[in-house]
Amino acid sequence: MEMKSDFFCPPPCVYLSGDGWKNDFEQDNLCTMIGIGEPLYHNDNGSPSANITQSSEMQHLPFESGKRFGAAKTLFISDSDKRKHINLNIKMMYTNDFRDNPYIGMFESRKIKVISKPSKKKQSVKNAESVCIQSGSKIALFNRLRSQNVSTRFLHVNEGKNDFEASSSEWGSFCIHLVDNEEPCTESNSFSVKEGFVQYGSTVKLVCSVTNQTLPQLVIRKVDKNRVLLDSDEPVSQLHKCAFEFKSGPASPSSLVYLCLTGERIIGIAGKPCPNERFRVDINDSACWTIISTDKAEYTWFEGRGPVTHPITPVPVARHIVVDGGGAAATIELTGENFAPGLSVWFGETESPCTDYRSTQTIVAEVPQFSSVMPNMPWVQRPISTPISLVRRDGIVYLTSLVFTYTPQPAPPRKASSSPETILPATSENNFCE
Known part of the structure; x- marks a missing residue:
């Protein structure tokens, strides 16, 4: 920010x-x-x-x-x-x-x-890690006419109109993806992405992280004092002024069109080639955008037994899941933050037979048998994924972004007295619940 x-x-x-x-x-x-x-x-x-x-x-x-x-x-x-x-x-x-x-x-x-001003140092891939923009990361774009704070407008997608707009009150978070420069320019939302740092002169796609609305393919350009530098190829850095050039096939400086705002509308505006400088194009203030990385913290909970007498926070957040063992001995290890004694792990609507609190960052839970999760399905016929939740003793349910998948297995012989269950190939035995 x-x-x-x-x-x-x-x-x-x-x-x-x-x-x-x-x-x-x-x-x-x-x-x-x-x-x-x-x-x-x-x-x-x-x-x-x-x-x-x-x-x-x-x-x-x-x-x-x-x-x-x-x-x-x-x-x-x-x-x-x-x-x-x-x-x-x-x-x-x-x-x-x-x-x-x-x-x-x-x-x-x-x-x-904390970033108070853009870096004036020319960036390189070697020192890009801390201040430069990576493909697949989330960014915000804002425009400030004549450098006045009161005129600040943000690129945003109006969900009601399902369209891009320049908003003075609400800003959008966009995934910026590197696209192969040779990829055909189409209006399709389907495109191949590349990894790495975004550099000036690269083709990018901007995708709204909420609505998945996209803009056409754009070439990101460096801007210096309202002048586009067509020959710059350095990494894009935090708080840099940049322009977004609509990519529509071969173009000359006289036919370049840039992403621009007029009032609350987002439009395209033609640049003006500099007479004596081949790789320079003049643009209006309204086509100059400042780029900055964004992030979010999301908390989801449900009062399963009605209002509670204790605060919702600290909210336990599970970020990673590791499966250990298989069959009746399978366990999962959750790593994250704000775990506390008394939390139980649930697989969909089925509680783990045993949840073992290890620390504020680690919880281990026994995987329930598939027959208890899906009682109407005698064996795993296809991959079945169940959401992982954490439940507090007073009934607060914290939904995580993690899932556990039961893997398929061959149907058992008709004469079998019970249905074998395979969860994942066993790597070790871990009977931690007694």
Whole structure:
């Protein structure tokens, strides 16, 4: 995130999704605060660290009228704060009197790298890791006419109209993919991607991370003082000014068209070749975009037994799954953060026979037999995937992004008295539940 005059750009946003918020949101029963701080849950027991942002340092986060999102447009970082990385902390609570505990919890963002200005150093692939843009990563694009903060507009996809727009209130997160320069230019959403760092002169596709809407193939170009540098091929860096040239086959500087905004509309505008400089094209302010990486922290939960008396946070997050063993001895190891004693692992609607808490980063669970997960299917006839969830003792269900897959096996002989079950080839025996 950029900080211009100490303010964040694009502004941090909070989105609420799911029907569980409907009544509270419509009745204005939610209060949300945001502040800058350190990571909240450092300790091995999952308890908050001593560096939690205090409520006195936090500011109210208003939600847009009629919408379930709020942007922290006035959030800033002090000039005296020399940290290279920060976290944003979100405090949420109910404002009605119908709950025993109105405090929902304190949620934290991913780690944010503080970048106050673009690097003037010419980048190379060797030093690109920390500041340059990788293919497949997520970015935001904003335009600032005449360098005035009040004129800032963000590239965004309007879900209602299903179209790209330049928004002053909401910004979009886009996956930027490298595309082979020789790939035919088509309007299809199907395309082959390449790995590596994005360099100027590369062909890219921008895909909205929410709607999957795409723009046509574009060539990303470096911009210096409203002048496109057609011969630049250095890696694209954070906060660089760039232009996006529509790719429609062979072109000359006199026929180049660039992604541009006019009001809230996104259009194409022709560049103006420089008379005495072959590889330079002049463009309007409205076709100059600033590029910056983005990220998100997503938390999903469900109050399975109704309202609870304890905060939802810290939310356990499982990021990776490793399968060990096979048959009746199969287990999975989940690694992540904010695990706590008392959590149980569920495979779809079936609870693991035994969940073993190892640390705040590791949980091991026994894989239930396939017949208990799918009682109407006597054996695994095709790959069957079940979502992995973590359930707290008071009934809070935390959905993860992980799945476990039961693999197929041949049908058992008719005379068999029981149906054998193969989950995965055994690599070791691990009977940790007694």
